Amino acid sequence: MGQHSGIGVLDKAVSVLTAAAATPLSLAELCGATGLPRATAHRLAVGLEVHGLLARDAGGRWCQGPALAALAAGAPDPLVVAASGVLPRLRDRTGESVQVYRADGLSRVCVAVAEPSSGLRDTVPLGARLPMTAGSGAQVLTAWADEGYRRAVLAQATFTERSLDLVRRRGWAQSVAEREAGVASVSAPVHASGGGVIAAVSVSGPVDRIGRQPGARWADDLIEAARSLSAAL
Numbered sequence: 001m002g003q004h005s006g007i008g009v010l011d012k013a014v015s016v017l018t019a020a021a022a023t024p025l026s027l028a029e030l031c032g033a034t035g036l037p038r039a040t041a042h043r044l045a046v047g048l049e050v051h052g053l054l055a056r057d058a059g060g061r062w063c064q065g066p067a068l069a070a071l072a073a074g075a076p077d078p079l080v081v082a083a084s085g086v087l088p089r090l091r092d093r094t095g096e097s098v099q100v101y102r103a104d105g106l107s108r109v110c111v112a113v114a115e116p117s118s119g120l121r122d123t124v125p126l127g128a129r130l131p132m133t134a135g136s137g138a139q140v141l142t143a144w145a146d147e148g149y150r151r152a153v154l155a156q157a158t159f160t161e162r163s164l165d166l167v168r169r170r171g172w173a174q175s176v177a178e179r180e181a182g183v184a185s186v187s188a189p190v191h192a193s194g195g196g197v198i199a200a201v202s203v204s205g206p207v208d209r210i211g212r213q214p215g216a217r218w219a220d221d222l223i224e225a226a227r228s229l230s231a232a233l
Helices: 008-022 027-034 038-050 066-072 078-094 136-143 147-154 161-170 214-232
Strands: 054-056 062-064 097-104 107-114 129-131 173-176 183-191 197-206
Touching: 008 027, 008 038, 008 054, 008 062, 027 038, 038 054, 078 097, 078 107, 078 197, 078 214, 097 136, 107 136, 129 136, 136 147, 136 161, 136 173, 136 183, 136 197, 147 161, 173 214, 183 214, 197 214
Parallel strands: none
Antiparallel strands: 054 062, 097 107, 097 197, 107 129, 173 183, 183 197
16 A cells, blocks of 8 residues: 555555546455455545545546545646657657647547647647547547447547557557548557556648558657657656
8 A cells, every 4th residue: 555654544545545546446446456345445435535535437436536636736737747848859750730638528638739830730729628529539548448438439429449449459540530621630548657548649730741641650759759758657
């Protein structure tokens, strides 16, 4: 359970909070991650939920609660901090617009962006909320999500489960005029230390310039950038 304060119940509560806030966990997974008995883990998780530090997602798994996010709001976002060093290099290498997206419900939010200084661009404003149903970034964020979430997205998506299988096999996604006419993009997953996908890094631009197979041009650069972001986290 990491460090010990000498206050047993506090140490156990922190271990539950740390495990479930890092990645959504079922009760069984929470017990496995913390080594706590089922009844103890459940009691502590419910208590943390009462205080808003943990919550339950649509699948009933324990995850970060709104109060925890509010407490962290005053601190720098590690993903955004890491992106500030990685995205400019990717933009300069590709000459195209680059973004980082994070899933938020059935949407994805642009949390970091770097734009070329000139030329026709695919400008995605910082903070823009895009649907999870189209685009290479949406494919990446959905491909590594749990089955219930994938089903919810695929019910309305322009891509299919077969498409997501391909994304997982090759480690990146591409789209052409999927989210917006005339725009193509390619994206790669950013992994947390525990291995889960927490974001997607993307390159996007006009189809006429980057072609109908953007992955052939930029996938290697995207994967390298995604690994740099993952390492920084």
